Amino acid sequence: MATTVSIKVEEARERIGSFLGAPPSDSIVITKNCTEAINLVAKGLELKRGDVVLTSDVEHNSNHIPWMQVQKAKGIRRRFLSTPSSGEFDIEAYKSLVTKEVKVVSLAQTNNVTGASIPAREVVEIAHDSGAICMLDGAQAAPHRPVDIKKLDVDLYAISLHKMLGPSGVGALYGKNEILKKMDPLVTGGGAVSLTDLDHAEFLPPPERFEGGLLNYAGVIGSKAALDYLGGIGMESVEEQTRLVNNRVTKGLVSIDKVEILAPLDPAKRGSILPFNMVGMSSHDVAMILDEVASALIRSGMHCAHPYFQSRKIDGCARASFYFYNTIDEADRFVKAVEKVASTFSM
Numbered sequence: 445m446a447t448t449v450s451i452k453v454e455e456a457r458e459r460i461g462s463f464l465g466a467p468p469s470d471s472i473v474i475t476k477n478c479t480e481a482i483n484l485v486a487k488g489l490e491l492k493r494g495d496v497v498l499t500s501d502v503e504h505n506s507n508h509i510p511w512m513q514v515q516k517a518k519g520i521r522r523r524f525l526s527t528p529s530s531g532e533f534d535i536e537a538y539k540s541l542v543t544k545e546v547k548v549v550s551l552a553q554t555n556n557v558t559g560a561s562i563p564a565r566e567v568v569e570i571a572h573d574s575g576a577i578c579m580l581d582g583a584q585a586a587p588h589r590p591v592d593i594k595k596l597d598v599d600l601y602a603i604s605l606h607k608m609l610g611p612s613g614v615g616a617l618y619g620k621n622e623i624l625k626k627m628d629p630l631v632t633g634g635g636a637v638s639l640t641d642l643d644h645a646e647f648l649p650p651p652e653r654f655e656g657g658l659l660n661y662a663g664v665i666g667s668k669a670a671l672d673y674l675g676g677i678g679m680e681s682v683e684e685q686t687r688l689v690n691n692r693v694t695k696g697l698v699s700i701d702k703v704e705i706l707a708p709l710d711p712a713k714r715g716s717i718l719p720f721n722m723v724g725m726s727s728h729d730v731a732m733i734l735d736e737v738a739s740a741l742i743r744s745g746m747h748c749a750h751p752y753f754q755s756r757k758i759d760g761c762a763r764a765s766f767y768f769y770n771t772i773d774e775a776d777r778f779v780k781a782v783e784k785v786a787s788t789f790s791m
């Protein structure tokens with residue numbers, strides 16, 4: 445039975461790789477979430493005082509705080525790409541920031557605040573041309589559209605399987621072996637080593653060297669089922685349906701006076717989310733009322749991206765998130781509910 449579990453875990457690992465279009469010769473490290481995958485990289489890379497890590501002002505705390513810690517521990521420097529008022533990725537500003545001192549570029553492929561995506565292939569290429577390695581936080585991209593790591597040629601790619609219909613508590617890190625081999629593990633112990641004596645440990649090659657302790661094998665095996673299911677639907681179809689629903693809701697909300705949509709306005713540029721505010725109302729009130737009057741579950745607040753909101757002096761926003769199982773009928777019901785909230789409560 446134990447061997448069967450091990451085989452199934454390895455099959456799940458392979459499925460994660462094939463789902464992402466990763467070269468089979470590279471590694472998929474199983475983590476407990478996307479946050480752990482990013483921490484593993486930030487704390488495991490050989491960075492030294494003065495090295496520069498480039499992120500942006502719209503990163504999730506998971507791609508922000510680990511670098512802050514490395515800054516304190518190792519004296520690295522950090523640079524931030526600003527998001528312009530259009531909400532779109534500023535490629536020229538990015539190019540000007542990727543200088544020779546930049547050793548790592550780490551950006552969300554699709555951010556969870558505005559929903560905008562970066563031109564990932566170009567971003568990776570520019571980083572490589574300058575000698576930097578590039579990690580993408582794929583937490584919001586991989587669930588919503590096809591990802592092809594081979595084409596992207598990205599060095600490291602972090603995802604959350606629980607955002608892809610999988611069981612909670614499973615993430616993964618794709619990494620090129622030549623980079624992973626040089627990284628220190630974040631968590632060490634049983635399962636990560638081939639042999640130890642009282643003073644030394646011989647670490648296994650990637651991915652096992654990063655997977656000390658028992659894996660959440662039930663979750664990992666369940667993740668494969670989720671990916672098989674998503675793969676059966678097809679990520680192009682997932683993307684298309686999500687966009688249809690997003691278009692419909694955006695069209696409805698744009699026509700409500702008291703609703704302000706955070707840029708970019710074009711739903712095609714916003715992936716699967718719709719961030720908005722209602723004049724005179726806190727985003728938390730909007731979310732609670734929508735839950736009560738329409739059983740519409742949305743998120744409110746700063747979405748773990750505090751620097752983005754703080755620098756713009758916005759308290760946060762309400763954010764509707766769509767997936768392929770949402771229907772046009774649900775979209776229409778949601779718009780009606782927002783209309784009702786606007787006419788009753790918004791000032």
Ligand SMILES: Cc1ncc(COP(=O)(O)O)c(C=O)c1O
Nearest residue numbers: 477478479504506552556583604
């Ligand atoms: C862009 C982005 N990165 C990272 C994360 C963190 O994911 P996890 O909770 O799996 O660590 C999230 C979660 O919402 C996210 O939206």
